[in-house]
Amino acid sequence: MEIILFLVLLVLGYCFGLLAERRHYRSIIAREKVMNSLPAIASRYPPEDKPYDQQLVVGSVVIGSDYFKSFLAGLVNFFGGSVVSYEGLLDRARREATLRMKEQAQKAGAEMVFNVKYETTSVGNSKLASVEVLAYGTAMKPVFAPTPSAAGEG
Amino acid sequence: MLVSNLEFLPDQKVLKHIGLVQGSSVRSKHVGRDIMASLKNLFGGELAGYTELLQESRVEALDRMIEQASGIGANAILNVRFSTSSITAGAAEIYVYGTAVQLADN
Numbered sequence: 001m002e003i004i005l006f007l008v009l010l011v012l013g014y015c016f017g018l019l020a021e022r023r024h025y026r027s028i029i030a031r032e033k034v035m036n037s038l039p040a041i042a043s044r045y046p047p048e049d050k051p052y053d054q055q056l057v058v059g060s061v062v063i064g065s066d067y068f069k070s071f072l073a074g075l076v077n078f079f080g081g082s083v084v085s086y087e088g089l090l091d092r093a094r095r096e097a098t099l100r101m102k103e104q105a106q107k108a109g110a111e112m113v114f115n116v117k118y119e120t121t122s123v124g125n126s127k128l129a130s131v132e133v134l135a136y137g138t139a140m141k142p143v144f145a146p147t148p149s150a151a152g153e154g
Numbered sequence: 155m156l157v158s159n160l161e162f163l164p165d166q167k168v169l170k171h172i173g174l175v176q177g178s179s180v181r182s183k184h185v186g187r188d189i190m191a192s193l194k195n196l197f198g199g200e201l202a203g204y205t206e207l208l209q210e211s212r213v214e215a216l217d218r219m220i221e222q223a224s225g226i227g228a229n230a231i232l233n234v235r236f237s238t239s240s241i242t243a244g245a246a247e248i249y250v251y252g253t254a255v256q257l258a259d260n
Binding site for chain 1: 156157158159160161163164165191192194195196197198199200201202204205208209212234235236237238239240243246
């Protein structure tokens with residue numbers, strides 16, 4: 001009886017997990033194309049070419065693995081090697097968090113996000129991994145101040 | 155209150171470094187949410203309940219930090235960092251810290 005339940009969960013996990021992963025990747029790729037105009041930069045030194053307003057922007061997501069992936073990871077862990085099923089999970093989580101951060105920055109009218117940092121934590125129970133990724137940075141909003149020459153004349 | 159994770163601001167001068175300020179928050183969801191999340195965990199995908207939980211918790215930690223900073227007379231917090239640790243299944247601690255400073259008014 002238990003072996004049947006295990007197999008059913010394995011198959012269900014595989015099907016729904018694959019479906020969720022594909023759908024998520026499609027959405028990520030489509031949104032990344034839109035967000036490419038707003039770069040996220042890991043530099044600590046902000047640009048000094050024109051005045052900017054700063055705002056802290058944050059994006060976070062919790063993504064769970066599925067039963068099949070967890071089982072596969074358990075097997076790989078036993079024999080050693082790269083755990084491909086979790087690499088995809090973390091890649092999705094990180095890209096999603098970055099996108100959410102950028103979307104917040106875009107809503108605030110920013111041109112770029114500076115000093116981007118990532119934070120990863122595993123949440124939930126130990127058997128089925130779920131991971132939280134947080135991306136944060138400083139959104140730089142250009143200030144449309146009057147140009148010096150115009151201000152001088154006035 | 156200006157909150158930024160840059161270490162310095164290009165066009166503003168720091169008058170005085172006041173000190174470290176911090177805020178933390180530990181939250182958990184009710185059991186129903188935990189059960190839903192562990193079911194979702196069998197099939198994969200985003201655990202929206204936990205995303206929401208950590209976001210609420212982060213806002214609370216930030217608010218506490220800002221409150222502390224305004225209490226000691228700062229008008230900006232620079233070099234803000236976040237840190238998350240899971241305490242038990244379904245509960246996480248969010249810790250946020252930064253340097254409270256006094257900026258010159260432009």
